Amino acid sequence: MINDIKKLLSENTYPGRGIVLGRSRDDKKAVIAYFIMGRSQNSRNRVFERTEDGIRTRAFDESKMSDPSLIIYHPVRKVGRTTVVTNGDQTDTIRDAMLSGHCYRHGLHTRTFEPDGPNWTPRISGVVEPDGKYALSILKSMDGDPTCCCRYFYEYDRPIPGTGHFIHTYKRDGDPIPSFDGEPERVAIEAETAAEFAKLLWENLNADNKVSLYVSCIDIATGKDDSVIINKNV
Numbered sequence: 001m002i003n004d005i006k007k008l009l010s011e012n013t014y015p016g017r018g019i020v021l022g023r024s025r026d027d028k029k030a031v032i033a034y035f036i037m038g039r040s041q042n043s044r045n046r047v048f049e050r051t052e053d054g055i056r057t058r059a060f061d062e063s064k065m066s067d068p069s070l071i072i073y074h075p076v077r078k079v080g081r082t083t084v085v086t087n088g089d090q091t092d093t094i095r096d097a098m099l100s101g102h103c104y105r106h107g108l109h110t111r112t113f114e115p116d117g118p119n120w121t122p123r124i125s126g127v128v129e130p131d132g133k134y135a136l137s138i139l140k141s142m143d144g145d146p147t148c149c150c151r152y153f154y155e156y157d158r159p160i161p162g163t164g165h166f167i168h169t170y171k172r173d174g175d176p177i178p179s180f181d182g183e184p185e186r187v188a189i190e191a192e193t194a195a196e197f198a199k200l201l202w203e204n205l206n207a208d209n210k211v212s213l214y215v216s217c218i219d220i221a222t223g224k225d226d227s228v229i230i231n232k233n234v
Contacts, residue, residue, distance in 0.1 A: 002163060005187040009204040014039065014173035015180075017087040019126045020201075021134040021156075022164015022189045029217040029226075030132040031164055031189050033201055034075050034085050037209040042066045047231040048212040053078045054091075055214055060233040070114055070121075076214060081130035081223050083216070087169060088114065090123050104135065105153055112149040113141050118176040120146050122169050132220045133157055136167050140179045154184055164189045193217060198228040 009015070020033040036057070038044040045064045048055045054076030059065040073089045079098045084091050090111050097107030104127045114121040122140035135155040142148035156165065165184035170177045191197035198215040205213070216227040 001186065003166075003185050003187050005166060005189075006200060006204045008166065008185060008187065009201065009206075012172055013206045014170060014177070014209055016121070016169035016177070017124065018166060018168035019085055019087070019124055019136065020164050020166045020187065020189075021085075021126050021128060021136060022187070023132055023159035023161050024192065024217060025162035025190060026192070027161040028221065029219055030083075030128050030134070030159075031197065032076075032083060032085055032126070032128060032216040032218070033197065033214065034087075035201065035205060035213040036075075036087075036211045037205065038211045039209060043071055044209075044211055045233070046071060046211055047233050048075070048214055048229045050229070054083075055229065057212070060231075070116060076216075083128040083218070084125070085128075086123065086125040087121075088123055090125055094125060094127065104137070108137055108139060108151065108153075111139060113139050113146075117146060118144065120144060120179070121177075122179050124167050124169055124180075126167075128218070130220070130223065132159055132218075134159060134165075136165055136184050138167060138180060144176065144179075162189055163187065194226045194228045198230055202230050 017036050022031045047060050056074045074091045076085045084094045093107040094104045120141040122138050125137045128134045137153045166187045167184040194215045194217045213230045
């Protein structure tokens with residue numbers, strides 16, 4: 001089943017952090033999206049900014065940052081023409097593993113979910129190869145039991161034009177917040193530019209909880225990157 005991502009987002013007040021990977025309708029571009037949301041002042045006090053090899057999060061107002069752990073990191077890094085996108089500092093773990101000649105799974109086998117009980121927020125990660133093939137992963141607790149880490153890997157060798165896969169940290173809002181479960185959700189990608197897809201996603205994320213969004217469309221033939229950042233705090 002191919003889902004409407006507008007519906008998935010608009011009907012969920014708190015999917016948390018989310019990754020979308022896929023292929024444009026014309027089969028020429030790899031599509032990447034990453035968003036963050038927040039319920040606390042500390043989580044909402046963030047913006048995305050560009051770096052030499054991707055993007056990072058930083059505090060919008062340094063005076064209001066109470067705890068940088070788990071919320072300040074590099075969500076996107078390039079390793080050659082491969083793109084790594086994650087919801088935490090495991091971006092660096094994957095990058096370092098790849099630079100050492102290993103695959104992304106090698107790095108993620110050294111990590112677990114986030115140490116933020118009782119939520120035990122999953123670590124979600126994505127890797128997009130130069131030819132547009134992509135993989136998604138989630139590291140999560142066993143039904144909220146922190147004594148067991150479950151590692152799931154999903155690899156897509158031949159992305160279908162006009163579609164992608166969406167994974168997010170939380171199933172929905174709650175206390176504690178229930179983790180995402182099941183396979184990544186298959187979604188339609190009808191937008192033809194990064195700006196168009198970013199507009200669609202941003203308009204359907206919950207207005208109170210959305211914080212920042214990054215969207216990139218990478219030309220598979222040339223590696224040229226067309227990307228957009230939207231920050232609620234400006």
